[in-house]
Structures are given as C-alpha cells and as structure tokens.
Amino acid sequence: MKKDNTAPSENKKTNYSLNDDRRVKVLSPGALVAKRFFRNRLAVTGLVVLIAMFAFSFIGGMVSPYKQDQKFYRVDQQSKAYAGVVRNEEWRYTVNDAEQFTGVVQAQTFLAITKNAAEFSYRDTDYTLEKLADDIYAVRTGGALIGIATKEVVSSSTSNEKFSFDFTYNALLAKATKAASFTSEGKTYTLDADGVVYDGGEEVAYVSEYIVRAVMGDVFLSRDFKTQLVDALEAEQAEFTYTEADGSASEYVLTYNAGTKSWDVMKETDTTVFDTYAAPTKEHWLGTDRNGMDMLTRLMYGGRVSLIIGFIVVFIESIIGVIMGGISGYFGGWVDNLIMRIVDVFYCIPSMPVIIILGAAMDAANVESSIRMLYLMLILGFFGWAGTARLVRGQILSLREQEFMTATEACGISVKRRIFKHLIPNVIPQLIVVMTMGLGGTIITEATLSFLGLGVRFPFASWGNIINDVNNVFVLTHYWNIWIPAGVLLLMTVLAFNIVGDGLRDAFDPKMKR
Amino acid sequence: MGKYIIKRLLISVVILFFVAFIIYALMRALPTSYVENMARQKSMQPGSKSFEEWMEQLTAAYNMDKGLILGFFGWLGNMLKGNFGDSWRWTVPVVEKFHDTVWLSFVMGAISFVLELLIAIPLGIIAATKQYSKADYTISVIALAGISLPTFFFASLLKLLFSVKLGWFDLYGLVGRNYNQLDAFGQILDKAHHLVLPIITLVVVSMGSLMRYTRTNMLEVLNADYIRTARAKGLPEKKVIYRHAFRNTLIPLVTIIGGSLPGLFSGALITETLYSIPGIGFASYESMIAGDIPFSMFYMVFCAILTLLGNLLSDILYAVVDPRVRIA
Numbered sequence A: 001m002k003k004d005n006t007a008p009s010e011n012k013k014t015n016y017s018l019n020d021d022r023r024v025k026v027l028s029p030g031a032l033v034a035k036r037f038f039r040n041r042l043a044v045t046g047l048v049v050l051i052a053m054f055a056f057s058f059i060g061g062m063v064s065p066y067k068q069d070q071k072f073y074r075v076d077q078q079s080k081a082y083a084g085v086v087r088n089e090e091w092r093y094t095v096n097d098a099e100q101f102t103g104v105v106q107a108q109t110f111l112a113i114t115k116n117a118a119e120f121s122y123r124d125t126d127y128t129l130e131k132l133a134d135d136i137y138a139v140r141t142g143g144a145l146i147g148i149a150t151k152e153v154v155s156s157s158t159s160n161e162k163f164s165f166d167f168t169y170n171a172l173l174a175k176a177t178k179a180a181s182f183t184s185e186g187k188t189y190t191l192d193a194d195g196v197v198y199d200g201g202e203e204v205a206y207v208s209e210y211i212v213r214a215v216m217g218d219v220f221l222s223r224d225f226k227t228q229l230v231d232a233l234e235a236e237q238a239e240f241t242y243t244e245a246d247g248s249a250s251e252y253v254l255t256y257n258a259g260t261k262s263w264d265v266m267k268e269t270d271t272t273v274f275d276t277y278a279a280p281t282k283e284h285w286l287g288t289d290r291n292g293m294d295m296l297t298r299l300m301y302g303g304r305v306s307l308i309i310g311f312i313v314v315f316i317e318s319i320i321g322v323i324m325g326g327i328s329g330y331f332g333g334w335v336d337n338l339i340m341r342i343v344d345v346f347y348c349i350p351s352m353p354v355i356i357i358l359g360a361a362m363d364a365a366n367v368e369s370s371i372r373m374l375y376l377m378l379i380l381g382f383f384g385w386a387g388t389a390r391l392v393r394g395q396i397l398s399l400r401e402q403e404f405m406t407a408t409e410a411c412g413i414s415v416k417r418r419i420f421k422h423l424i425p426n427v428i429p430q431l432i433v434v435m436t437m438g439l440g441g442t443i444i445t446e447a448t449l450s451f452l453g454l455g456v457r458f459p460f461a462s463w464g465n466i467i468n469d470v471n472n473v474f475v476l477t478h479y480w481n482i483w484i485p486a487g488v489l490l491l492m493t494v495l496a497f498n499i500v501g502d503g504l505r506d507a508f509d510p511k512m513k514r
Numbered sequence B: 001m002g003k004y005i006i007k008r009l010l011i012s013v014v015i016l017f018f019v020a021f022i023i024y025a026l027m028r029a030l031p032t033s034y035v036e037n038m039a040r041q042k043s044m045q046p047g048s049k050s051f052e053e054w055m056e057q058l059t060a061a062y063n064m065d066k067g068l069i070l071g072f073f074g075w076l077g078n079m080l081k082g083n084f085g086d087s088w089r090w091t092v093p094v095v096e097k098f099h100d101t102v103w104l105s106f107v108m109g110a111i112s113f114v115l116e117l118l119i120a121i122p123l124g125i126i127a128a129t130k131q132y133s134k135a136d137y138t139i140s141v142i143a144l145a146g147i148s149l150p151t152f153f154f155a156s157l158l159k160l161l162f163s164v165k166l167g168w169f170d171l172y173g174l175v176g177r178n179y180n181q182l183d184a185f186g187q188i189l190d191k192a193h194h195l196v197l198p199i200i201t202l203v204v205v206s207m208g209s210l211m212r213y214t215r216t217n218m219l220e221v222l223n224a225d226y227i228r229t230a231r232a233k234g235l236p237e238k239k240v241i242y243r244h245a246f247r248n249t250l251i252p253l254v255t256i257i258g259g260s261l262p263g264l265f266s267g268a269l270i271t272e273t274l275y276s277i278p279g280i281g282f283a284s285y286e287s288m289i290a291g292d293i294p295f296s297m298f299y300m301v302f303c304a305i306l307t308l309l310g311n312l313l314s315d316i317l318y319a320v321v322d323p324r325v326r327i328a
Helices: A030-041 A041-064 A103-115 A165-177 A221-235 A297-333 A333-348 A351-364 A369-382 A386-399 A403-413 A415-451 A463-471 A473-478 A479-509 B003-029 B033-044 B051-061 B070-081 B094-129 B134-146 B153-165 B184-222 B225-232 B239-259 B260-268 B269-275 B280-290 B293-321
Strands: A071-089 A090-096 A119-122 A126-131 A136-143 A145-151 A153-158 A182-183 A187-191 A197-201 A202-208 A209-216 A239-243 A249-257 A264-273
Touching: A030 A041, A030 A479, A041 A103, A041 A297, A041 A479, A041 B134, A071 A221, A071 B070, A090 A136, A090 A165, A090 B051, A103 A119, A103 A126, A103 A136, A103 A145, A126 A165, A126 A197, A136 A165, A145 A165, A153 A209, A153 A249, A165 A182, A165 A187, A165 A202, A202 A221, A209 A221, A221 A239, A221 A249, A297 A333, A297 A369, A297 A386, A297 A415, A297 A463, A333 A386, A333 B003, A333 B293, A351 A369, A351 A415, A351 B003, A351 B269, A351 B280, A369 A415, A386 A415, A403 A415, A415 A463, A415 A479, A415 B153, A463 A473, A463 A479, A463 B153, A473 A479, A473 B153, A479 B134, A479 B153, B003 B070, B003 B293, B033 B051, B051 B070, B094 B134, B094 B184, B094 B239, B094 B260, B094 B293, B134 B184, B153 B184, B153 B269, B184 B269, B225 B239, B239 B293, B260 B280, B260 B293, B269 B280, B280 B293
Parallel strands: none
Antiparallel strands: A071 A209, A071 A264, A090 A145, A119 A126, A126 A136, A136 A145, A153 A202, A182 A187, A187 A197, A197 A202, A239 A249, A249 A264
C-alpha cells in the first residue's frame, strides 16, 4: 500500500494522470483508526485528561518537594495540669513518733480540739493536748511529744525536701507566736512577718496556709512562683503570668474546683504535634491529612498506585483471558467445552465477597503493606479474566472460519503461530477496547477495597484509602479538602478511561459513519 | 425447549459444585484464628471445658478436622439436608439471619431497579434517535459518568449534601431515633425515608450501563432494513420509532432485565455497608470481616446460584421473546 503524506492540493491534482494512484489519498488501517479517533472530540478530551492524570501521578511525585510519607509538625498550645493549690483550712498533723501518733489518734486529736478538751484517751492510753498558740496544738503522751496539729505548713524554698520534725515544730511555733527567730538542732534561724525562714541571710523555708504542689514530681515550684500564685488566687484572678528568673514568661490558667476545695493550675505549654488536617496553605496546597502528611503529594503517589495496580491487573486478566480464550476458540470440541465450563465457574464466583474475605484474612495474618499490594493485584487479575476469555473465544470462533486461516493451514504454519500470530492480532482491537474499559473498572474496584480498608494500606497512598477518612464523620463534614479532590481525580480518571475506550470502539468499527 | 432447560440446569449444577468447592477451599485456607478465638472465649467461661476440648469440638462441628475433600463433602451433605449451620458473627442459624435481611435488600433492589428502568430506557432511546446531537452527547456522558462514579464517593457526596448541609436525611441506619414511638404507618414512612439516599445511590451508579445498552441496541435496530422499509412506506417518524423500532429493541432489553431479576436478592454489598442498611449485603460484609465462615459460605453460594439462575433466565427469555432464535 502506498502512502502519500503530502496532501495533494487542488492545483497539483492536474499534474497526475487520471489513473494515477497518487490522486487518491490512501491511509493504512491504523491511520484510519487514529483519524476517526481524533475526530471524536469527546474521546480526545478523555485522552487529554488521561495524559494529565499520568503527568500528575508520575511526574508530579517527582516534582513535589515532599515524600509520600513525610510527616509535618506544628507547635500547638496545650493546657497541661501543672500544679494544684489547696488553702489549708483543716488541721494538719506533723508526726514526731509515727508509732504513737497514728491516724486514729490524729482523728481523736481533731475531736478533742473541736471540743476544747485538754486531754483525751484512746485504747487505754492518755494523751494531753496543749494549745501552744493560735492554731497550733501539741499532742503528748506520757510526757513525750508525739506530734503537732497546725493549720499552716512549712515548705522548703529551694527543693522538694522535707524538714525534720524539730525544724517544722520550731518554725511553726515561731510563726504562731510571731517570734523573730528560733533554734533547731543547734542552729538559729530568723523568721520574717511573711513566714519566710532564713538561715543567716539565706532563705531556706517558709510557713504558709497554702499548700502548692506540682503535678509532676520532677518539677520544683520556686518560692517566688508560689507567692505570686497565691497572690493571684487571693485576688481571684482566672489567669496569671509568671516570669521565670531567666526571663521566659508562661501563662497559667487558674480554676477553682469546689468539690475538692482546691485550685487547679494549668500551664499553657508549647507542644509539637503532627500537623493533622491543616487547612490549605502555600506550603500545602490541599492541606494535610490525618497523619500530618501533605495531601497533594499523597494524591500524586495515590494516583501512581491506582494506575499501576489498574494496569497490572488488566495485564494479568488479558494474558490469562487471551491464552484460555484463544485455545478454546481455536480447538473447539471438548477443549472448548472444558475451558468454557472453567470460565463459567470463574464467572459465577462472586468476586467482591471473595476479595473482601481474602483482604480480611490478610489483615488477620498481618501481611506487610507492599506484599499485600502484590497479592491484591494477583487476586483481582485471577478473578477477572473470565470476561476477556469469553470475548476472545467468540471472536476467534468466527475468524477461524475465514479464508486467511485456510491459507495459513495450507502453508503449514504451526498451530501456535496460527493462534498467536494470525488470530490474536485480529482480536486486538476489541481487546484494546475491553482493556481500556476494564482499567476504569479495576481502578474503581481497587479504590472501593482500599476505601473499605481491605486494599492498599498505609503507608502507601491510594485514592481509595485517602477517601477512607470520610468514615470519620467529622472529616466528612469539616475537611472537604481531604476527600473531595481524591474522589474527583478518581472519577475523572475512570471516566476518561471509559470515554477513550468508547472512542476506540467507535474508531475501530469500520462501519462507523463519522 | 424443555430438554434445553434440563440440560442447562444440569450444567449449572456441575458449575455450582465446582464454585462451591473453590469457595470452600478458599475458606479453609484462611487462618483459623476465628475458631481459636471462639474456643478461647468459650473456655474462659466459668465451669467450661478446656480450650483443647472446645477446639476439638468446634473443628469437628465445622468439618475442619477432616481433609479438604472430605470436609467439603461433609459440608455439601449438610447443605443438601438444609442444615446451613449457625452464624458465628450473629449467633443465630444462618437461615434465620438470611430471612431477617434478604427481604429488605430485595425491596431496596426492586425499587431502584424499577426507577433505573424508568430513567435509563427512555433516555437511551432518545439518545439513539437523535444520534450525534447535543442530547445524545449529554446522555452518553451522563451514562459514562454513572458507570465511572465510585459508589463510596457518590454516597459520601450525597451524605455531605443532604444529611450534613441540608439535614434532610440521617447519615446511617434504617430507622430513626424515635422509631419505636411511631405507629405502624409512621414506621414504614421512617424506613422509606432512610432508604431514599441508598436508592438514589444505587440508581445513579447502575443506570449508566442499561442506558448505553438501550442506546446501542436501538441504534442497531434503527439501521435495520425493516426500519428503512417503514420509512419508505411514508410512516410518520413517531410510528417508526415507537411501533417498529422500540418493539424490536425490547428483545435484548427483556433478556437483560430478566437476567438481572435474581440478582435483586443478592443485595447491594457496598451501598448497604456505606449506609449501614441491615440488608443481606451489609450482614454478609460484617460476617466476612469477622471471619464468619458459615454465613459467608452461604452467601457466596447463594450469589453463585443467583448468577447461574440469571444467565439461564436470560437465555430462556431470549428464545421466548425472539421467534427467530431456535434453541437446539
């Protein structure tokens, strides 16, 4: 066949004789198909969309500055329980002799104080109660001091350490009697009006009716912080700011808890968290997903996975389908019968339930994500070839009877060659159409499985498992940027495959008018 | 005809046998963790037998102690006796769960099927009669979009629009919160209200292929000689299309419609799951996820029977409707 690529113009026509071949523009069948295809505007649109999708998925992943499983972080202000403050209105007992001053005796002491009794007895032991000053009582038995009951407490100014009983006793007594100094264990301490205890010039402890405790054991609350905190509490502030010695300021939120008659101090701290469900910004055009990964990049890699899976599955289906259908259609007879019954069996197996069950089984067996993807492709391919086989067989049954096949037989060409060199190429047009349409269907199946959590798994992205997030109703309602783009891409890709397949079918059909 | 049907039925039984065997083999290949879990749970109960004893009893109860082939025949025997076993997930006999769920699925499927016919066939015919017009392109693209639309994405969109933004429907479930306070009529209305979105989803997703099928067949008929003759006779175009062409288009349509009737019982697995409609599809999905072998097996074999029945029905209808077809 002769090809003339230069289109003969009106003027040049006269140069050829009437029966010259060049007067007629001759196109190869392939060129005719292409011409018919490109005249179909809808199909060309589909092709352009497909090319755009491929570029988005395969080139986009390379262009994107992020990796598919790169996590992003943001700094968030979180309120963390920092300290608790109790204003002491109850009696506090400081124990000198733990064996004598037990909890029961402390309770008896409390009763005696409320009754204003000077002595009480419990279990054959007599105790004397001596009021040393306002709000300070000493409990003795047999002359020995076993403990004191006070309303104020002594806390260290420098650490969380506890003081000895003697020190506590003397400090409290000095505070209660408003003494300026006291002696404990041979050392003399001075005491100011606020209740701060000094050793020489150095502050060692203080006496206060507020008890401030840090929630975390390793946090030491300084005297200064406590004083300011108590001042804030007494001024009934809801918030207060404390500037540390090094100049860093922190916000604290104070809430009064009526049930426990205490204040909870919450510290506003900066915490680094995954940047989950971020709104679209300049850095992340479509925001970030549940794991703080860039949505646009996930979409690109997801497209890659969806397309690759689609192609491989359709490839597997076609290979099995062409071989089975080809053998069946060419040989006929019992071979045909047998293969067609196998096809019937596979046609009858409800593939979606089977795939769901296998997916659940892979869940149970904790199959690794990448291996899982491979299995998924094999399973989808294995359960999908029956339709292709039927199509190929049907075509070959009619082609087999045509003259060119008789010619190949007369030439003595081997059976294998006759099937795969002469019959199959004639099936290719229909096969291409079915494959193109099948690609769309496979991508939907894969996406549906991934959506149900049974297909492609994290860390791999797929359009289906990106949309999976809508199972969380909050994402469905608030974060459209997570799932709408993936759904639109999916729809557009599948639609494009179907439109192109449709266009190819029309283009391959020589009976087509336009 | 009778001979043909008997032959087809026999072939179907053979096919079903192999389908059941493949499904059984797949089920047996699954990790048996579910049986183990169940045995462990039962052995935890006070005064119960030991784990090993339970394990032995359960594997024996499900024919798991025998080999693949023997186990399969054991299972098949039970099936033929009508003994389908107890569902593990639902802790009721499989048949009971099946009865509870299948009718809801059927009603849902039937309503959407009728709607689908009412929308798809007229549109398909319009597209074919005005080939290459704007209407044709629009309908073709709508049909293709319906085919290409992933069910779960479309369902999510519907939920966002109608349940969240407009608040017309509930997001999940078949009955509302105050279902028990309603009278009988109100209860039916409540259920119907909850079925609106699932039915819309089903119709939109599945009408595309029927639309295209109608269009293709109508085009084929319109190119036939007898249509040219009818036109040559000078019949009005309306008569040509609705009397001569449409009736002949009905032949393939009736076949495909008849063939899809049994499928109405198999439920819509994905749609029911998305909307938590307690039909057979959702029930089987839950069973499959939970590794409930008796129910899943039953459902899959049921689906296979429906497919075979559908094929058989469409072949028979083809011969009945079209007098040109003779069956050997």
